[in-house]
Amino acid sequence: QNAPRRGENVAARLELTFEEAAFGCEKVVAAPRIENCPACHGSGSADGVVETCSQCHGTGQVRSVQNFMGMQMQSTTTCPACGGRGKIIKNPCPTCKGKGKVRRNRRVKVKIPAGVDAGQSVRVRGEGCVGANGGPNGDLLVEILIRRHPIFSRQGTDVLCEVPVTFTQAALGARIQVPTLDGKVDFDLPEGTQTGREFILREKGIPEVGNSRRRGNERFTVVVETPTHLTGEQKELLRKLDGTIEVSPKRKKFIDNLRNLFG
Ligand SMILES: [Zn+2]
Ligand SMILES: [Zn+2]
Structure with missing residues (x-):
């Protein structure tokens, strides 16, 4: 009853932007406590x-003795x-x-480490409820939520994104701009890039928690956009072009499979 007891923990939630979670920040969190x-x-x-x-x-407790059907019951x-x-x-x-x-409503400054991910909690020691009989305070546990980013998503410390390119850029190769957490970087797309191909930009990802000099990679996926709303003249040019291109390996394999299956 009179032994020192640690105070209870206090839970709070904090929504961060993608960049705030990646690089860390300092925030003020509303955290009521006893x-x-x-x-x-x-x-x-x-x-x-x-x-x-x-x-x-x-002691807070009393002992009582009762007679119950001739037996002495102690409780x-x-x-x-x-x-x-x-x-x-x-x-x-x-x-x-x-x-x-x-109960007091407080605003507590919280240092968010770089690399923190959604669902993880940041612990602030001693910012929970007061302990009893001289026991230590509890902690404040801040659960992290991360807002959706218009371009990036993440998988652990890797940053993922999609980069749309034109049909011509994919076929001929091109210098394209790829967004990263550090800004845009130039990238030489190789000739004949297929849609869905993934490229890796080393150490352009998210820092590791507690070891922010180590970063994950950025993995971006090329999405080839098929041209739409073509004019009659453009369509004619494409038809002429198509007649001169030999069948690509994937399509050749597909045609072979069709023939084997259906004759
Ligand atoms: Zn009493
Ligand atoms: Zn009082």
């Missing part, structure tokens, strides 16, 4: 007088005089109504 009442300094008494309960001698129950607290306060503090504790 503290010692400032008016009575946690005693619960308006005049500072707290007596030990004479009925239970401060332990919560002390009715002090309600289990072991103390009697004759003149309770009006601020906390004798509880000694109050």
